[in-house]
Amino acid sequence: MNAIPPNQDRLVLLGTKGGPAIRKGGPSPTAHLLEIGGHPYVIDCGLGVTRALVETGTPLPALRSIIITHLHSDHVLEMGPLIHTAWTAGLKEKIVVHGPVGTRAVWQGFLASLSYDIAIRIEDEGRPDLAVMVEVLEYAEGHVFTDARVKVSALRVKHPPVAECFALRFDHAAGAVVFSADTTYFPPVTAFARGADILVHEAIYEPGVDRLVARVGNGARLKQHLLDSHTLAEDVGRIAAEAGIGLLALNHLVPADDPLVTEQHWVEAVRSQYAGPLVVGRDGLVLPLSSINA
Amino acid sequence: MKPAEPFVRFAYQRHADQARAKPASHPVVIIGAGPVGLTLAIDLKLRGIECVLLDDQDRIGEGSRAICFAKRTLEIWDRFGCAAPMLDKGVRWNVGKVFQGEDLLYQFDLLAEPGHKMPAFINLQQYYAEKFLVDRAQALGVDLRWLNRVIGLQSGVQSTRITIETPDGSYSLDARFVIACDGARSPMRSMLGLEFMGEQFEDQFLIADVRMTADFPVERWFWFDPPFHGGQSCLLHKQPDDVWRIDLQLSPDTDTEHERQPEVVRPRIARMLGHGEFELEWISVYRFQCRRLERFVHGAVIFAGDAAHQVSPFGARGANSGVQDADNLGWKLAAALRGNAGLIESYDQERSQAADENILNSTRATHFIAPRHKAEARFRNAALALARQTEFGKRFVNSGRLSTPTNYADSPLSTKDAAPWSAGPPPGAPIPDAPLGNGYLSEKLGDGFALLHWRASAATAEALRVVDVSDKDEALIARFGLTPGAGYLIRPDRHVAARFQNLRPAALAVALNKAYAA
Secondary structure: OOOOOOOOOEEEEEEOEOOOOOOOOOOOEOEEEEEEOOEEEEEEEOOOHHHHHHHOOOOHHHOOEEEOOOOOHHHHOOHHHHHHHHHHOOOOOOEEEEEOOOHHHHHHHHHHHOHHHHHHHHHHHOOOOHHHHEEEEEOOOEEEEEOOOEEEEEEEOOEOOEOOOEEEEEEEOOEEEEEOOOOOOOOHHHHHOOOOOEEEEEEEOHHHHHHHHHHHOOHHHHHHHHHHHOOEHHHHHHHHHHHOOOEEEEEEEEOOOOOOOOHHHHHHHHHOOOOOOEEEOOOOEEEEOOOOOO | OOOOOOOEEOOOOOOHHHHOOOOEEEEEEEEOOOHHHHHHHHHHHHOOOOEEEEOOOOEEOOOOOOOEEEHHHHHHHHHOOOHHHHHHHOEEOOEEEEEEOOEEEEEEEOOOOOOOOOOOEEEOOHHHHHHHHHHHHHHHOOEEEOOOEEEEEEEOOOOEEEEEEEOOEEEEEEEEEEEEOOOOOOHHHHHOOOOOEEEEEEEEEEEEEEEOOOOOOOOEEEEEOOOOOOOOEEEEEEEOOOEEEEEEEEOOOOOHHHHOOHHHHHHHHHHHHOOOOOEEEEEEEEEEEEEEOOOOEEOOEEEOHHHOEEOOOOOOOOHHHHHHHHHHHHHHHHHHHOOOOOHHHHHHHHHHHHHHHHHHHHHHHHHHHOOOOHHHHHHHHHHHHHHHHOOHHHHHOOOOOOOOOOOOOOOOOOOOOOOOOOOOOOOOOEOOOOEEOOEEHHHOOOOOOEEEEEOOOOOOOOOOEEEEEOOOOHHHHHHHOOOOOEEEEEOOOOEEEEEEOOOOHHHHHHHHHHHHOO
């Protein structure tokens, strides 16, 4: 599965757990690399995105495009550090960040917090001004951008209390990849993902959630939040079955590090509704975008 | 046949925007310098709005595209100061003849009504029309950038960014509005992933432009089943420079490559003309489409002309409707840039209605000219037989109903009549031209809202241009159904917003508010 030749278009799941916490040996919060025509698109920047991206073989100065689905920290915490590290690694060309309204403030805040370091490096190492190297474009539902390789569109999903949260669809010459972002069961995702080669959908596993809330306390309220704002694995299966997709990849798993919740549990929950190709996300999983050279 | 060579070539010039560290910001970027994009750019420039007009070519191409420009289009161009060279160069025609076999079925005369500044139609090669529009745009200082090809589009909340490729590499521009006038194969449409809905016709048509100094009358001739082209149809139009446009219907299973060879085309046309003394200027084979985008407005990206809708050529509804798109959009864009964005939605409504009307008419004509099945062919032949014998039967013959501007009957910008009128254009309708004083009404309305009134006190606080009708302007009074004290509120694109038999400032203000602040 991982023996993908270089230059093959691919999707890499960089971080697959839901929520910001991390534990020893466990997976990282949400981030993805979509590489098309040698161009890396980073979708979401949870903690650990920089290291994970480097491990895919992507040189950091090649970073050009970042797309953020919403501003929860498990999707955006390491956006500034990723860009900053790419900059200190020798970034020469601009990075464009596409994010919902508020993304510009996140970036400006990061620049302000690191202003001492950034000023020194500009002065001392002769680096270009980081503020000029990065442009944030805030998008809304509908078309996001089109370049020579992809057309990206956004669907506002249901992730209360976050209003600005968007599923993303990347159409490219050989197919389409869709990311659900964080959402409760939201049937419009079905039409939005119609015919995609890969649907990356978030998922929660209810028996695991019950154990999780028992463990952390504040149980009922946390469980209600999870159910109101995320999608049960069974419902992910319904979306996948109706959307007619090539492959379903589960990510943003909750719980992600409960040893009693195994891959088999996720598969069984989804299989109650969906019989097609399925993979349960794990950090570093590489999915080729076409099977021509696979 | 001469090799295709550019009619005019323009120089690519590097623009200062290409060297900026941050993308330059412009209120409007128009993509595509065809008749639609050029018309819109000129309109905006005359309204004091700076826009950038991009084109991926550096030339106006030869070749057979639009040739019939209708009165409404000429009126629009006249307002923008570029109709004169079109009229000088163009060929005027009024008479159309319809034949079946050897026999004349009937003829029509377009000039039914005198007192219009512009003729009903002129025939003019599209490359001349574009040349005159470019001349006007350049004289006005429109920022026209050749060899600027859009390769990327980013939709932001505050602005839209486009990435442009040039011979000097790529650069970006930010725009409040991006207007896609980039033609039937619109790259902008693909960038947004939008698809046309509609019909593609199976029949193929051969289009040939021939040069000859024959002594043919300057008329539109249409043949059903001509003796020189058995079973099919044929259309003949005169263009400037002794060029004649010939459209020949081919059957769906025709070998296109074979049919377009000059040695095949030549004898066919020689049979039609009765002689071989002509030169072939241009030959192409088309399949027609009648289709449109579901919506013309996609956030800050707005589609106009062939990029938004396509029709078959019977009725001259392609370029003419595109120019009317531009006319509908110009003043609304100007209003949106002043903070009144609500009017843009009415562009989608009004021009969608126009597109549907044009598609309906051109689809019907195409089905009549090229019946799809036996039942349609039987009906067509019955209609032709009826037309041969009776006056009323002639109305059933459809060789293309010629382009007229659309009446926006359900426009949200219109105020309904309070009482019945005996005559005149109703709310939403295009106004007809009429003699006024020593000139024409079309020359006196300016570029904003105007109030046309007869013996009414037009006291109004609004910055309206007021056009007085005198008792001597009898043709105008009759044409508009004016009675003493009556008035018309006319939109910048010369459609009726409202009309009043007893003009009162309060009602006028309400109507103006509806038409402008919608």
